[in-house]
Amino acid sequence: MSSSVPGQGTGRTASPAIEVSGLRKSYGDKVVLDGIDLTAPEGTVLALLGPNGAGKTTAVKILSTLVTPDHGQVRVAGHDLATHPHHLRAAIGVTGQFSAVDGLLTGEENMRLMADLHHLPPAEARRVTADLLARFDLLDAAKKPASTYSGGMKRRLDIAMTLVGAPRVIFLDEPTTGLDPRSRHTMWQIIRALVADGVTVLLTTQYLEEADQLADRIAVLNGGKIAAEGTPDQLKRQIPGGHVRLRFTDPALYRTAVATLQVATRDDEALTLQIPSGGSQRELRSLLDWLDAAGIEADELTVHTPDLDDVFFALTQEVSR
Ligand code: ADP
Numbered sequence: 001m002s003s004s005v006p007g008q009g010t011g012r013t014a015s016p017a018i019e020v021s022g023l024r025k026s027y028g029d030k031v032v033l034d035g036i037d038l039t040a041p042e043g044t045v046l047a048l049l050g051p052n053g054a055g056k057t058t059a060v061k062i063l064s065t066l067v068t069p070d071h072g073q074v075r076v077a078g079h080d081l082a083t084h085p086h087h088l089r090a091a092i093g094v095t096g097q098f099s100a101v102d103g104l105l106t107g108e109e110n111m112r113l114m115a116d117l118h119h120l121p122p123a124e125a126r127r128v129t130a131d132l133l134a135r136f137d138l139l140d141a142a143k144k145p146a147s148t149y150s151g152g153m154k155r156r157l158d159i160a161m162t163l164v165g166a167p168r169v170i171f172l173d174e175p176t177t178g179l180d181p182r183s184r185h186t187m188w189q190i191i192r193a194l195v196a197d198g199v200t201v202l203l204t205t206q207y208l209e210e211a212d213q214l215a216d217r218i219a220v221l222n223g224g225k226i227a228a229e230g231t232p233d234q235l236k237r238q239i240p241g242g243h244v245r246l247r248f249t250d251p252a253l254y255r256t257a258v259a260t261l262q263v264a265t266r267d268d269e270a271l272t273l274q275i276p277s278g279g280s281q282r283e284l285r286s287l288l289d290w291l292d293a294a295g296i297e298a299d300e301l302t303v304h305t306p307d308l309d310d311v312f313f314a315l316t317q318e319v320s321r
Contacts, residue, residue, distance in 0.1 A: 023072035034224030091163035103147030152183025
C-alpha cells in the first residue's frame, strides 16, 4: 500500500466521509427507503445488512449518483449529492454487482481503459497500471483476457480498476459473494489495507461473518428503515441469548452448583450449567462475586455472546415473510 496518504496528517478535521439523513425513495407505491440516516467517519467500514429486497442496492445506487432520491441529504467525501453530484462521483469508487470488468479485454487493457477514463497521462497510466496489477497479484495474468480469470481474480481486477481514480470512498456491493474461502480472505485483507490507508468503505453483504470481520459499524436495514445501528459488539449485546457456561469435572461440585444456581440451564451429562448474561464486564464481575460467595468453583468458565446471525434474525424476522 502506498505510504503517502492524502488527507492524513494535514490536520483536516474528521468530518464523516459518508453522511446521509432522512433518505427516502419509492418506486411507484412501493416505499423502498423510508427515511434512513447513515454516518461513516473517514477510514472506517460501514456495513449495510438486510434481507433481500431491503433496499441495500438502492441505497448504494443513490449514494453513488446512479439513482435520484425522493428526499434526504447525502454527503459523500465532503460533496453534496444535490448540488455537486459530479464532484461526488469523482471522489468515489463502486465495485461489486456493477462490475466494470470487460471479459474480452486483458486485465492490463481493462486497467488502461480506466486510466484513460480518468485522463491519466500515458506515463502515469503505465505506472499506476503496473503498480495496481502487482499489488493485486495479477501481473502473471495481465496479458490474458479477463474472461479466463477465476472469480477471485475478477474481483481483484475490479477493485484494482476502481483504485485507478484514487477514490476516497468505495462502495462494495457484496464483494465476496460466490468466492471460495481463500479468495474471500484475500478480499478481506485487501479491504483492510485500503481502510488502513484512510479509504472509507460502505459494504453491503449477505454474509454476517463478513460484516463482523470488517465493519466498524453495522446498519441493519429492514422494511425501509434502519432497524439497528452500532458496532458489531453493540448489536450482539442488544439481543438476548448471551450466557456464561460453567463446566465442572467433579460431579459433587456440579450438584452443589445445580442446587445453588436455580436459574441455570443444566446439562447433567456434560456437567455444565448455563447462566443468562449479557457478557459485559459489570455483569461478569457480579456473577463471579456471587459464585465466590456461594463457594462455587467451576473448572472452566466461558462467555458466549450472541453472534450476528442471532442479531440479524431477531431484527428482521417480523417483516420478512
Ligand atoms: P437489496 O439490495 O436489499 O436486495 P434492492 O435495493 O435491490 O434491495 O431492492 C429494494 C426493493 O426495491 C425491492 O422490492 C425491489 O424490487 C425494488 N426496486 C429496486 N429497484 C427498482 C426499480 N428500478 N423499479 C422498481 N422497483 C425497484
